[in-house]
Amino acid sequence: MSHPIEPLRSLDDLRARLRALPGPDEACRAAAAAREPTLTKPLRSLGRLEPLAHWIAGWQGRHPPTLNTPRAHVFAGNHGVALEGVSAYPPEVTVQMVANFRRGGAGINQLCKAFNIALEVTELDLDRPTQPFDKTAAMTEEEVVAALNAGLCEPLEGVDCLCLGEMGIGNTTSAAALSMALYGGVAEDWTGPGSGIAGSALETKIRVVRDGVALHAPMATDGLDLLRRLGGRELAAMAGGIVAARLSRVPVILDGFILCAAAACLKAVAPDALDHCVLGHVSREPGHQALVARMGLEPLLRMDMALGEASGAALAVPMLRAACFCHAGMATFAEAGVSDRV
Numbered sequence: 001m002s003h004p005i006e007p008l009r010s011l012d013d014l015r016a017r018l019r020a021l022p023g024p025d026e027a028c029r030a031a032a033a034a035r036e037p038t039l040t041k042p043l044r045s046l047g048r049l050e051p052l053a054h055w056i057a058g059w060q061g062r063h064p065p066t067l068n069t070p071r072a073h074v075f076a077g078n079h080g081v082a083l084e085g086v087s088a089y090p091p092e093v094t095v096q097m098v099a100n101f102r103r104g105g106a107g108i109n110q111l112c113k114a115f116n117i118a119l120e121v122t123e124l125d126l127d128r129p130t131q132p133f134d135k136t137a138a139m140t141e142e143e144v145v146a147a148l149n150a151g152l153c154e155p156l157e158g159v160d161c162l163c164l165g166e167m168g169i170g171n172t173t174s175a176a177a178l179s180m181a182l183y184g185g186v187a188e189d190w191t192g193p194g195s196g197i198a199g200s201a202l203e204t205k206i207r208v209v210r211d212g213v214a215l216h217a218p219m220a221t222d223g224l225d226l227l228r229r230l231g232g233r234e235l236a237a238m239a240g241g242i243v244a245a246r247l248s249r250v251p252v253i254l255d256g257f258i259l260c261a262a263a264a265c266l267k268a269v270a271p272d273a274l275d276h277c278v279l280g281h282v283s284r285e286p287g288h289q290a291l292v293a294r295m296g297l298e299p300l301l302r303m304d305m306a307l308g309e310a311s312g313a314a315l316a317v318p319m320l321r322a323a324c325f326c327h328a329g330m331a332t333f334a335e336a337g338v339s340d341r342v
Contacts, residue, residue: 005247007149011141011224014148014243018270021246024058032057032065035097038332043341046326047095048300049319052278053327056320059251059276060160064328067321070161072112072310073154073165073241074101076123077147077234080132081212082170086205091129091169098123098167101309108309115317116304117163124150124233134211134250137229137234144224147233151240156248161320164241165255165282165310166234169195175208175261176287177230182264183294186210190287194306223268235262242266245276252277253313253320254297256306257288264295278320281305 006015032054037043044050076098082091099123100106100174112119124147130138139147156162179190184229187210197205216229227236239262245252254260254277266273272296282292282299283306292299300316333340 004155005152005244007153008145009227010145011228014224015222015269017243018099018266018273021273024275025061025139026058026113026338028061028063029054030218031063032327035327038334040336040338041330046208049323049326052320052323055278056251056324059249061092065324066328067161067317068152069158070115070163070317071106071118071120071159072163072165072314073120074108074165074167074310075151075234075237076121076126076131077171078126078235079168079174079232080129080138081173081208082129083100084132084134084204084208086173086197086208087169088197089169089200093181094167094169095126096113098126101167106309107254107307107311108314111311111314115314120154122150122237124237125206130232133189133230134175134208134215137216138174138231139228139233141228143233144228144231144236148234148240150233151237151242152244154241154244156244156250159250161253161317162241162245162250163219163253163255163310163313163317164259165313166238166258166308168234168258169265170284171232171234171258172287173208174230174235175258177212178226178261178265179183179287179291180209180213181226181230182223182268183291187213189290192286204226209331212318215225223230223265227262227265231262231265234258238262239266242274242277246273251320253280253316254278255280255310255313256283256308257285257291260291260295260297262289264291267295276340278316280316283312
């Protein structure tokens with residue numbers, strides 16, 4: 001039985017925990033690797049499903065691995081830069097979409113129904129947007145720690161896979177700024193249409209990203225400080241959720257640009273922080289494609305999506321479930337009376 005995770009007291013507290021993250025259960029991963037060649041199929045004939053099953057076993061700490069109780073968790077936050085015209089939608093859409101999630105009317109609701117995924121939705125101070133990061137830091141340390149704890153302290157008892165996602169008008173602007181601050185380049189490299197902007201609105205978004213990075217990158221101490229300065233509450237909560245899953249032995253499926261930008265802030269502090277994560281998909285947002293390449297992540301799916309809401313992660317759940325079923329359920333050559341390779 002897992003124990004509740006102690007809330008963070010500060011960013012230094014998180015830095016210390018990131019330096020002491022648990023690794024996979026090597027015995028379970030080895031057991032999966034040993035079983036694989038005995039199954040009634042040619043070697044490597046199931047492609048990426050085979051190492052995926054080994055990976056799940058190691059991070060769940062059990063063999064055979066199972067995937068029966070996945071959860072999707074969507075965090076919602078509002079951004080001060082949304083008032084500067086960086087999105088095709090007004091800031092109040094964040095609140096309206098949270099209501100839509102709760103009524104069951106959003107895309108993620110349908111994907112969760114289709115694949116039997118439990119769904120949680122958490123809104124984070126929607127009546128109190130972050131500060132506009134092109135003018136000042138988005139959050140104080142107290143605010144970012146509170147948002148991190150919203151994800152870190154989520155109970156994961158009985159959950160065997162976690163899909164994280166977000167809702168927040170303006171948050172692709174934040175993701176672009178974080179990506180640029182972490183990996184360099186110019187604002188145009190990372191800033192894309194997001195919810196569908198073009199022309200002067202896209203130019204405004206590029207300016208906000210450029211100005212924000214120019215203001216904060218020279219002063220930032222590490223990825224967590226960048227998350228405070230350029231991020232949003234939902235980004236911080238998802239970062240906390242990634243750490244919670246690691247401490248609870250729950251594999252994570254990463255979603256799109258915003259989540260990966262938050263995850264990159266953890267990776268910048270601890271290079272192994274995302275070893276328990278797999279990338280569900282790569283979106284059509286240009287910044288996401290550039291970011292996952294820099295992070296060394298290979299997507300399970302390429303579906304030309306750009307919705308957020310954990311939708312790409314949820315769509316990848318059947319692939320992980322298939323990996324578990326094939327690994328655990330296929331007969332061995334001996335059990336099936338089938339001649340093995342000569």
